[in-house]
Each structure stands twice: as C-alpha cells, then as structure tokens.
Amino acid sequence: MSQRTWDNQPRPARLEERLDDDVVRCHLSPRNCRIRPGQHGFCMVRANRDGRLVTLNYGRSVHATEETIETEAVFHYAPGARILSMGNVGCMLNCDYCHNWKTSQARHVEDKDVYHYTPEEVVDIAVRHGIKVISWTYNDPVVWHEFVVETAALAKAAGIVNLYKSAFFISGEAIEELIPVIDIFSVSIKSLDPKYYRKITKGWLEPVLEGTEQVFRAGKHVEVSTLMVTDLSDDETTAREMATFVGERLSPDVPTHFVRFHPDYKMTDTIRTPVDRLERARKIALDMGLNHVYLGNVYDTESTNTWCHRCGQLQITRYGLNADLVGLDGDGACVGCGARAPIVLLPDARSRTRVPELPAEGLDLARFDWHGDVRALHVQVRNTSDAPVRAYHRRYGDPAAEQSWQVIDLAPQESFRYIAAKSTAGEVGVQVAVPSQCTSSLHQVFDRAHFPTVEASAGTLNEDVSPLPLFQPRTRS
Ligand code: SF4
Incomplete structure (x- = not known):
C-alpha cells in the first residue's frame, strides 16, 4: 500500500476540552471522545497531538463535484439547482450499509482520492461556474467542522447558499456554530428505534432528533430522510414513527423522504428495497397528516x-436527480389557485450556457448509455493547458427532450467534476465532448449522495464500475 500523507498536516480543532495529563475531550459529536496524546477519536480524523485536539482533514476532500440539489434529498429549496458538493474523510458513525464507506471509513482512504482545497478555492469554483449552492455532504460534514464553518462563512459573504446533508450525530454546541452560516439542513434519520441506532450505526438516536429540532426551531429550511434498508427499516412501524416525529416535533410541512437502499459495505448480501414497501411507507405518512412525502432513488x-x-x-415533476417546474409562477405561487408554495426559489440557480451545435473541430467525443440501475455519471475533466477551454455534454436518445449542448468552461489547469443524470424515461444516455487539451474520466453513480471513487474502467461491479466509453476523435460527416 502506498504511503498515506493526506492526514499529516494537523490543525487546531474547535470544541476542545483539555483534561489532566494532556488528555483532551472532543465536543464535536455526542460521542465526546476522550483522547490520549498520540491517539485518534472514533472518527479517525481528530486526534490528540501534544495535549491539544487537532483536526487531520482540514480542506481534505473528495473532488468537488457539481450535482443537482435533488441529490441531497432537498425538494423544497431551489428545485433543479446546480450545487457544488464537497465531501471529506471520516465519520462519527459506522453504519453497516454505508453508501460512502470508501471515504467515511478513514482507514480505507488513499492519497489518490484526496484533494486539497482552501476555503477561498471552494468559493472560487462555485462563483466561476455560476453555482449558487454549496452542499456539505457525502461521508458526513460533521467531522470537518472547522473547514465547513470557515468556508460556509466565506461563501455566505459571496451570496452563496450553504446546504448541510448529514446524519447529524452532532453536539448542540457544534450546531450553534453552524446556524449562522448554514441555510438548509437535510437530515438523514436512520430509524426511530434506539436499538437500531446502537447496533447498525454505532451511534445513538436522541441527539439526532434533538439536533434536528434545534435547527428547525432556529428557522432553518429542514428536510428529513430515512434510508429504508431492506428488512431492517423498511417496515410500517418505521414509517409511522417517522411521521410522528416530523408531525409532532417539527411540522407536517417539513418535506420527508423515504429513500431506497442498495447493498453496500458490510451489507452486500441483501436486496434493494422493494418499491412497494417505499410506496406503502409514503402512504402511511401522508395518511398520518404529513403534507409532503417523497421517495428517493426510485424512478x-x-x-x-x-x-x-x-x-x-x-x-414540480421530478425524474431521478432532475426537476422541472411545471405549475409555479416566477414568484413561487401555484398557477392553479395562486397560493404561495412552501418552496424557496433561487433565480438563475439552474441554467448553464447552451449551444445548439458543437464547434466543427478539435473535440473528442464519448458516449455513455444508461444501463440497469446506473442512471447517473460523474464526468471529471482536466484542462492540461495554460489557456481556458470549453467542454460540452448533452443528453441523447429522447427526441422530445432538450438536445442542445451544455457548456463547461474550464480555467487553465482546472480539474472539474460534474454529474450527468438521466432526465427522462426515454433518454438513452449522455454524450461528452472534450478538447484534446483535456484528460477525462467517467465514474458511474449508483443512487444519490454517493461519491464514486473508482473509474468506470477498473475493478468489479461492487466498485462503482461500468463499461468505459472510449473517447474517439470526432469526425464530421
Ligand atoms: S468528532 Fe465525534 S467521533 Fe470524532 S473525535 Fe470528536 S467526539 Fe470523537
């Protein structure tokens, strides 16, 4: 195994308590790890160095990635908005079915998958690409708290909205530091059963519920979701308890998402959640009085x-990770009755420059067809030149859908990663066109809020794999 260096630049951590004999206690998550000199906390990314609490993953991220806000189980804020997803390394939980285990479990993380960012660089990427929302997501944002708080403040000052997608096993005092800078909280509540939390997540339930109430009472936009794991948490009791929590401790207007599970990590010997169980859960929650209940990872x-x-x-109609506003006017009022919808709209959060045709020469073309449950793709493009260049992509195969090319402007030497997700039932796949000064790689995405780390050409099916479309020089007929 190659030498690991991503965690060798410790920085002072917040929420430190100093104890006797150079021992420190971390107050970031309810775990409150008591850490002796030279040792790590449970998350493996906070440690005691010479009697002080340090963070080891400040600015250590997976590749910043443009996605859509639907990826984060957020349906009532800026539908269809492009977001900049930032994930990091480590986690304060260890769920048996983790969909991001290659980054959440720090011991698995290799230098090749870790990128270094400063707060200024993150905000600069969002601004240059016209992205209005930064999402703190994937493994879990709790464990790089210092970087989130600093960068989110900078982003907010630049007029960018901050979204926090988390399992929210976090202390009340850490939440107080997030409230001034985070606008949207998408909380993943795994179950309402305390025994389930202890056994499957290695955390505990009540702090998650209390934290969710805390941000809701602070007036933040809150949506909640539950991963309905086959035969573990896809039962009617979970649906009822979730509806009771949302209805009684939050509000029936809080959007609630029941999300389909896929086998992963330590749970590869089970099946995907049967869709009828998800539909049943949704019906129960609606019958119990919730106003907005959705399914996730279901087409x-x-x-x-x-x-x-x-x-x-x-x-609003949605297909996978895409949304279309079909019955709201520009002010967010219903076109049917004029009532204001409980949905925040963000002007210009969706659009990219489009062109009807590609330039005549100088581009290599690739095609990727959706197959099975693979209905989204991360495209990573690196401009190896010292001049700005343009890359392009479009959907193909559905004559009724938009056929123009979306433009990706790349700065000199910039590496950019973005998602292309199936947007209509008739769509066959995507086409990507890159100039010869660019290197490119494709990574299939299996369900949402998941960061694939393996290139489409390598490994086995359990490693984010799909057939690699080869880039071919483009010839015009
Ligand atoms: S963040 Fe949580 S798991 Fe990590 S060191 Fe602090 S208390 Fe422990």
Whole structure:
C-alpha cells in the first residue's frame, strides 16, 4: 500500500476540552471522545497531538463535484439547482450499509482520492461556474467542522447558499456554530428505534432528533430522510414513527423522504428495497397528516412529484436527480389557485450556457448509455493547458427532450467534476465532448449522495464500475 500523507498536516480543532495529563475531550459529536496524546477519536480524523485536539482533514476532500440539489434529498429549496458538493474523510458513525464507506471509513482512504482545497478555492469554483449552492455532504460534514464553518462563512459573504446533508450525530454546541452560516439542513434519520441506532450505526438516536429540532426551531429550511434498508427499516412501524416525529416535533410541512437502499459495505448480501414497501411507507405518512412525502432513488413513480397541497395542481415533476417546474409562477405561487408554495426559489440557480451545435473541430467525443440501475455519471475533466477551454455534454436518445449542448468552461489547469443524470424515461444516455487539451474520466453513480471513487474502467461491479466509453476523435460527416 502506498504511503498515506493526506492526514499529516494537523490543525487546531474547535470544541476542545483539555483534561489532566494532556488528555483532551472532543465536543464535536455526542460521542465526546476522550483522547490520549498520540491517539485518534472514533472518527479517525481528530486526534490528540501534544495535549491539544487537532483536526487531520482540514480542506481534505473528495473532488468537488457539481450535482443537482435533488441529490441531497432537498425538494423544497431551489428545485433543479446546480450545487457544488464537497465531501471529506471520516465519520462519527459506522453504519453497516454505508453508501460512502470508501471515504467515511478513514482507514480505507488513499492519497489518490484526496484533494486539497482552501476555503477561498471552494468559493472560487462555485462563483466561476455560476453555482449558487454549496452542499456539505457525502461521508458526513460533521467531522470537518472547522473547514465547513470557515468556508460556509466565506461563501455566505459571496451570496452563496450553504446546504448541510448529514446524519447529524452532532453536539448542540457544534450546531450553534453552524446556524449562522448554514441555510438548509437535510437530515438523514436512520430509524426511530434506539436499538437500531446502537447496533447498525454505532451511534445513538436522541441527539439526532434533538439536533434536528434545534435547527428547525432556529428557522432553518429542514428536510428529513430515512434510508429504508431492506428488512431492517423498511417496515410500517418505521414509517409511522417517522411521521410522528416530523408531525409532532417539527411540522407536517417539513418535506420527508423515504429513500431506497442498495447493498453496500458490510451489507452486500441483501436486496434493494422493494418499491412497494417505499410506496406503502409514503402512504402511511401522508395518511398520518404529513403534507409532503417523497421517495428517493426510485424512478418512474409519481411519488417524487410535488402537488399543491391546497388545489392539487401538479407543480414540480421530478425524474431521478432532475426537476422541472411545471405549475409555479416566477414568484413561487401555484398557477392553479395562486397560493404561495412552501418552496424557496433561487433565480438563475439552474441554467448553464447552451449551444445548439458543437464547434466543427478539435473535440473528442464519448458516449455513455444508461444501463440497469446506473442512471447517473460523474464526468471529471482536466484542462492540461495554460489557456481556458470549453467542454460540452448533452443528453441523447429522447427526441422530445432538450438536445442542445451544455457548456463547461474550464480555467487553465482546472480539474472539474460534474454529474450527468438521466432526465427522462426515454433518454438513452449522455454524450461528452472534450478538447484534446483535456484528460477525462467517467465514474458511474449508483443512487444519490454517493461519491464514486473508482473509474468506470477498473475493478468489479461492487466498485462503482461500468463499461468505459472510449473517447474517439470526432469526425464530421
Ligand atoms: S468528532 Fe465525534 S467521533 Fe470524532 S473525535 Fe470528536 S467526539 Fe470523537
């Protein structure tokens, strides 16, 4: 194994308590690890160095990636918005089914998958690419708290919205530091069963619920989701308990998502959640009085759409990670009855420059066809030249859908990663066109809020694999 260097630049950590004999206690998560000199906390990314608490993953991230806000189980804020997803290394939990275990479990993380960012660089990427939302996501943002707080403050000053997607096993005092800078909290509540939390996540339930209430009471935009793990948490009791929590301790208006599980990490010997169980959970929550209940990681269902709660007008249609506003006016009012929808709109958060045709020469073309449950792709493009260049992509195969090319402007030497996700049932795949000064790699995405680390050409199916489309020189007919 290659030498590991990503964690060798410790920085002072917040939320430190100094104890006798150079021991420190970390107050970032409810675990409150008591750490002796030279040792790590449970998350493996906070440690005691010479009697002081340090963070080992400041600015250590997976590749910054442009996605859509639907990736984060956020349906009522800026639908369809492009977001800049930032993930890091480590976690304060260790869920048996983790969909991001290659980054959340720090011992598995290799230097090749770790990128170094400063707060200024993150904000600069968002600004240059016209991205209005930064999402702190993937493994879990709790464990790089210092970097999140500093960068989110900088982003906020630049007019960018901050989204925090987390399992939210975090202390109340850490939440107080997030509240001034985070606008949206998407909280993943794994179950409402304390025994489940102890056994499957290695954490405990009540701090998650209390933290969710804390940000809701602070007036933040909150959405909650539950991963419905086959035969573990996809039962009617979980749906009822979730609806009770949302209805009684938050509000029936809080969007609630039941999310489909796929086998991963230590749970590869089970099956995906049967869709009828998800639909059943949704019906139970709606019958119990919740107003907005959605399914996640499910296609070809109306249970991902938004209707007006007052007149029944269809307002937003969704397909996978894409959203279309079909029944809201520019001010967010229902076109059916005029009532204001409980949805925050963000002007210009969706659009990219588009062109009808590609330049005549100088581009290599690749095609990737959706197959099975692979309906999204991370495209990583690196400009190896000292001049700005343009890359392009478009959807193909559905004559009724938009056929123009989206433009990706790359600065000199810039590496940029973005998601392309299937947007209609008839769509066959995507086409990517890059100039010869660029290197490119493709990474299949299996369900949302998941960071694939393995290139499409390597490994086995359990390692984020799909057939690699080869880039071919483009010839015009
Ligand atoms: S963040 Fe949580 S798991 Fe990590 S050291 Fe602090 S208390 Fe322990």
